[in-house]
Amino acid sequence: MTSITIQNLDDETMQKLSWIAEANGRSVEDEARDILVRVVQQTIQKGLGTLIAQEFEAIGGVDLELPARSLSARE
DSSP: OOOOOOOSOOHHHHHHHHHHHHHTTOOHHHHHHHHHHHHHHHHHHHOHHHHHHHHHHTTTOOOOOOOOOOSSTTO
């Protein structure tokens, strides 16, 4: 397994992470690992198109003209 070090984590975030870990009966490291795994899995499940749309939504979206679709992929 690989390990990472997170530097410059502000005190407030660390305190909140500690509280969450304690409430869940886990170490801070176990809680952080669980959070990372859940976020990565959610990101993978959403798909690239959804992630791109969410990024553009943050700036008000983008209107694009879409070409007309045909009934067959060969047309």
